[in-house]
Amino acid sequence: MIEGHGDDSYRFGHRIKLNFSSNIYSHADLSGLYVYLSERMEVIGSYPEPEAYSLESALAKLHHIDKENVLVTNGATEAIYLIAHAYQGMHAQVLQPTFREYADACVMNGCQLEALNQLPSEREHYRLDDEARMLWLCNPNNPTGNLLDKRLLEELVKANPQVLFVIDQSYEDFVLQPVFSASEALNFDNLLLLHSLTKRYCVPGLRLGYVTGAPHLMHQLRTHKMPWSVNALAIEAGHYLLANDIQGIPPVDAYLGEAQRLRDNLNGIGALQVWDTTTHFMLVQLRYGKASALKNWLAAEHGILIRDASNFDALDSRFFRVAAQDPDENDQLVKAIEEWMIL
Helix, strand or coil: CCCCCCCCHHHHCCCCCEECCCCCCCCCCCHHHHHHHHCCHHHHHCCCCCCCHHHHHHHHHHHCCCHHHEEEECHHHHHHHHHHHHCCCCEEEEECCCCCHHHHHHHHCCCEEEEECCCCCHHHCCCCCCCCCEEEEECCCCCCCCCCCHHHHHHHHHHCCCCEEEEECCCHHHCCCCCCCHHHHCCCCCEEEEEEHHHHHCCCCCCCEEEEECHHHHHHHHCCCCCCCCCHHHHHHHHHHHHHCCCCCCCHHHHHHHHHHHHHHHHCCCCEEECCCCCCEEEEEECCCCHHHHHHHHHHHHCEECEECCCCCCCCCCEEEEECCCHHHHHHHHHHHHHHHCC
């Protein structure tokens, strides 16, 4: 794991008032969850389920699949490292730029790593390199916010049966276009989907994710998974969130509309280039200056935190990422960046 992820507010003490640095909506109403967990604190006096069986059953019911097709993990990050460990030593490809943990997990587990700049097209019959045995994709992608067409992904998976496709759909609840459903993933023998309750319900401190896939793939992961990785309070929280269908984020169409307004206003500054995005976060490139300098100035002068994106592979020191929040907060961000630009 590298330093420099989003939400590193701990580095700034209590100065941060507005957090745009992680792809989490900051205003979810979790008051009911707080009360529920406070009444369930006795569970910390016993070991949790060795594997989160009960939560896996609840998720299987939600997706209308068998529980053997679901594996709950300590956030999507545990799933990433677990998959790399279960298939260690394979020739792995990662489409860049993207979340760094895919590459880090592969390197840690002795995989031969290759960066891809683009995927094969129909003209190339969607065929990956002959030596490829694993491909990591983030969809929608972090940090760019772009979304790969579902039909393209279906063709890729079918055309490369020798390749294990790992598609991280942590932000699947933040797009309007179709992505793979958990049940659709079961139509393929070489596809694993990563899902994030952390993102859906805005609970990054709880660390809740899960994997869905065909039974033989899930069996391979379970044989390598350490026991008790998901703590008892996280399991309780997962049950509460699913049972009560907590709405962690605003209605997606309205939220994405506000994200587009933020993107337009950032572009209006004139010294920025904001990449197109299909979701609530966006990648921004400075035409001059360094993202690290802007980040530190915003934190010191305005209590605003952004994500310095220069440590993503294929990006440089001019890139940062922000996730849309409430309109007033988004306006404060734009105004503060305008102020920095004229210093």
